[in-house]
Amino acid sequence: MADIRVLPSRTAYSMPGELGARIVGGDGHYLLDSDGTRYLDASCGSGSLIFGHGDKEIIDALYAQSRKLTLFPSRHFSSEIVERYAGRLLDFGPPGMSRAITFSSGSDAVEASLKLAIQHHFAAERPQRRKILGRNASYHGNTIAGLSAGGFVARRKPYESVLAPCAKASHAHCVACEFGVQAETCGVQCAQSIEDAILEEGPENVAAVIVEPIVGAALSAGPPDPRYLPRISEICRQYDILLILDEVMTCFARTGTPFACMHWNVEPDIVVCGKAISAGYYPLSAILVNDRVVRGPLARDKYFQNGQTFACSPAGAAVGLAVLDRLADGSVAANVARMGELLRASLRKELPSVLVDRVRGMGLMVGFDIGNRFKSSRTPSSDGFGDRFQRAALKRGLVIYASSGGAERETGDHAMLLLPLTISEREVQEATACLVAAANDLLETESKARP
Ligand SMILES: Cc1ncc(COP(=O)(O)O)c(C=O)c1O
Known part of the structure; x- marks a missing residue:
């Protein structure tokens, strides 16, 4: 021992x-x-x-790229490896995604996804659509915005006074159902609670709903009812609210498919990934953005206002490509x-x-x-x-x-x-x-x- x-x-x-x-x-x-x-x-x-x-393969890929080029200001330039990686990442992701931007942690990718949703509505001249709807018992990283959107009680506690008000719907962790129903009587009330919260907040005020497809840290691997994600995806479309899936923990084959939402054929507006994206060899994360958002109001000559020093890093791209190569044959x-x-x-x-x-x-x-x-x-x-x-x-x-x-x-x-x-x-x-x-x-x- x-x-x-x-x-x-x-x-x-x-x-x-x-x-x-x-x-x-x-x-x-x-x-x-x-x-x-x-x-x-x-x-x-x-x-x-x-x-x-x-x-060794991943370390070698990082070393080789680092000798050539590790970083450049992504506001001004792109590079072959960064573009190639974005393409591979999009091919690997859920259907419908057409832009990938990399960052350096799950928390800052979550933050970027929330900002993108808010800027999307801002560009459409709907600035009042700025509320983010989260769920009880969920975790979206440790930044102030991530904690605000999340519902991890202990991690939020010292910061409650400065967190942004974000309404919370029920979680969808069946083994501890918040509605106390059994599988036989389940009417997916947890999905309905998303719609109820949207109506309570006023759909015209809500920018996005953020959800972990399978909750990690806050509930330890609680898959939802198979009807849950398709239903909340429909609800979000109905009210023109963006659905952000936080797949920081569930992405890159952790649950057996490249992204967990693929178990239920759901096409989110934004997917957030981190952790396994670099197999742990580089601080890398990303958001993948659905083409319907890419072609939306932000396309009209607006710039996504979220530059970060390590965004779109070539060294991260080299590591990411090596990881994708390893996952390619299934x-x-x-x-x-x-x-x-x-x-x-x-x-x-x-x-x-x-x-x-x-x-x-x-x-x-x-x-x-x-x-x-x-x-x-x-x-x-x-x-x-x-x-x-x-x-x-x-x-x-x-x-x-x-x-x-x-x-x-x-x-x-x-x-x-x-x-x-x-x-x-x-x-x-x-x-x-x-x-x-x-x-x-x-x-x-x-x-x-x-x-
Ligand atoms: C679902 C989810 N979102 C966001 C994060 C934050 O990621 P990071 O710790 O890389 O900032 C985590 C980390 O555990 C997570 O599990």
Whole structure:
């Protein structure tokens, strides 16, 4: 069992002391610490490192491009590699997209998508259409605008006083349905709640609705009812409101298709991508914009007012192209589908259900709830089981992505396994065995702590 040492850290704002082991390297699907302990990395740079650590092809692509040209002011120039990458990205994306702009983090791509929606209506001389509609228990990054549009309660809390007012519809996480309905009686009330919120705000005031197709950090991999996204897409079209899909966590085959919205044949107005877009080797993100928006009011000689230093970077494009090359033959996506099924089945079978329940997800975006049965009530939402389980897993050599405080009620501690998409069957078994051992360790500690 790994001995997790508490080390002093100058980055302690973002690192709880208990997790302060020094990481000295990455080796394929594993992280190595300074004591020589290997951790299977099921956090994967929060879902970015889809091919694992030390990927030679991608590193070589970055090195080769960096020697030629790393950056230029995208306000004045473009370049062959940047244009080629945009074309490949658009081909890879959902149908209908005709512009791609790259940035450097999921948060700033979300921000750009919101600004583009507002500028779209501004250019159409509808400046009052500036409200953004979000959903409870959702995460759209850590900028003020992203937090405002999101509904991750704990992450918003210190900043509530400065966040922009954004109305929130219900989330669509079926296992903790906000309407308390079962699958048999579901009338997709969560989709109706989007229309209700639009009507409440006044459709003439709403610029965009932003949605994670499958919620990540706030609810740990909660897929919606299959009718949900097609229905909200219709609602947005009906009221001339842009539908922004935040696919920062779900893009690039994480759920088995290039983008999660492709499971439901939805054509959003703007798609936001990040994380896996560079497999973790370059701070890269992008927005893809639907042709109906590109040809819309902004086309009339208006400039998208959102320049950024690292936008349209050639170095990022080289990394992005290398990632797309690896995904091109579909074998990675096929592995995702197979390993995702296997992982969910083995977690359901082997984890003690008294501690872990509601295993869910799509592809290799796999989530579960922790400690529900120990809680006297669902409010407040977290009893700290997520943190304790994460630490127990680390001691057993597995890094997971635990989370809590995403919602006010109904959901508490939960975690995701975001394994590399190239994971093998043996490693899936290893991840399951580590989690089972961690769960048993935690159950033992809990039983000692409870009279
Ligand atoms: C759905 C979603 N949107 C936006 C972001 C923000 O991305 P970044 O951390 O790269 O700024 C994240 C990050 O976890 C995310 O999961």
